[in-house]
Amino acid sequence: MFKRGLAVDNPLTVLMIGLCATLAVSTKVEGALFMGLAVIFVLVMSAAIVSSLRHLVPEMVRIPVFIVIIASFVTIVDLTMKAFVPDIYSFLGVWIPLIVVNCMILGRAEAFSYHQPVRLAIADGLGMGSGFTMVIVVLAFIRELFGSGEIVFFGTRVLGMPEWYPAPGILVLFPGAFIVFGFIVAAMRWYNNQRTLVRTVQTPVQCRVEEGGR
Numbered sequence: 001m002f003k004r005g006l007a008v009d010n011p012l013t014v015l016m017i018g019l020c021a022t023l024a025v026s027t028k029v030e031g032a033l034f035m036g037l038a039v040i041f042v043l044v045m046s047a048a049i050v051s052s053l054r055h056l057v058p059e060m061v062r063i064p065v066f067i068v069i070i071a072s073f074v075t076i077v078d079l080t081m082k083a084f085v086p087d088i089y090s091f092l093g094v095w096i097p098l099i100v101v102n103c104m105i106l107g108r109a110e111a112f113s114y115h116q117p118v119r120l121a122i123a124d125g126l127g128m129g130s131g132f133t134m135v136i137v138v139l140a141f142i143r144e145l146f147g148s149g150e151i152v153f154f155g156t157r158v159l160g161m162p163e164w165y166p167a168p169g170i171l172v173l174f175p176g177a178f179i180v181f182g183f184i185v186a187a188m189r190w191y192n193n194q195r196t197l198v199r200t201v202q203t204p205v206q207c208r209v210e211e212g213g214r
Contacts, residue, residue, distance in 0.1 A: 029141050147170070
């Protein structure tokens, strides 16, 4: 269940949900990382609560209940980041409160957590959150390094390109976000296709081996 969120059902490269925040905050690695951690926290905690209450919440009011649960954990994230990492909080801006209506989080609560036991709901939330974080951090790494020529983390330059490197500023703009994201999607789909091909080839071989053993 956890692994599906990383590749096969990755919320960004396969399901294509939560793209607005992804493209908006992926100009800096530090912002993308904290956004990913916030999403993981909200996904896991809301999945656990929704699953725990699945037999108590009437189906007619489940969506408002989901939103209240998600909003509670988003508020915790919002206040915590505002207190301890104010610079990153300012950078992420409105995208932290908007986690409440993120299609990925509300969608997983509706499609999975509401129908599954707590253990599976937590595994699904952790997998989906990790898959989201992986893609947004890779996207931010490419855009920041090649778009601005350096990676800055908490005001410290941790990685940089040579001085002669002509940083193409388009990568830190929205067109650059779509271009880089497109390449990441292509790479992930190629990987998934290769996995499917390998499994397709292996299955007939295993069947022949089992038949021969009989």
